Amino acid sequence: MKTVISTTAAPAAIGPYSQAIDGGSVVITSGQLPIDPATGAFAEGGIAGQTKQSLTNIQAILAQAGLTMDNVIKTTVFLKDMNDFAAMNEVYATFFPGNPPARSAVEVARLPKDAMVEIEAIAVR
Numbered sequence: 001m002k003t004v005i006s007t008t009a010a011p012a013a014i015g016p017y018s019q020a021i022d023g024g025s026v027v028i029t030s031g032q033l034p035i036d037p038a039t040g041a042f043a044e045g046g047i048a049g050q051t052k053q054s055l056t057n058i059q060a061i062l063a064q065a066g067l068t069m070d071n072v073i074k075t076t077v078f079l080k081d082m083n084d085f086a087a088m089n090e091v092y093a094t095f096f097p098g099n100p101p102a103r104s105a106v107e108v109a110r111l112p113k114d115a116m117v118e119i120e121a122i123a124v125r
Helices: 046-064 082-095
Strands: 003-005 020-022 026-029 072-079 102-107 117-124
Touching: 020 046, 026 046, 046 072, 046 082, 046 117, 072 082, 082 102
Parallel strands: 072 102
Antiparallel strands: 003 020, 020 026, 026 117, 072 117
């Protein structure tokens, strides 16, 4: 059984996908761009601001499913430029201060809407 997770506290999907799917014991988010749901624009502040917004969007989606960032067991970070890794990592660490999840971070040729970062997460109940 799967349940679609949707919240206005995170940006709406820009294509034929859900913000997240709740599979019962696991919740998987779609990649979250650094879009501020209140404005529809990218967060300001370069890679730090965009990383914070992507993770804030994940946090909002997980909250809608009754979960927190403590439930996250795996993330994937897609970066436009691997030179931004250190700045992304500094902000990322503030969302996972203890027992951080497993993570992959990769540089990609291009992200939707030319974002600097996109992050997806897997969380468990």
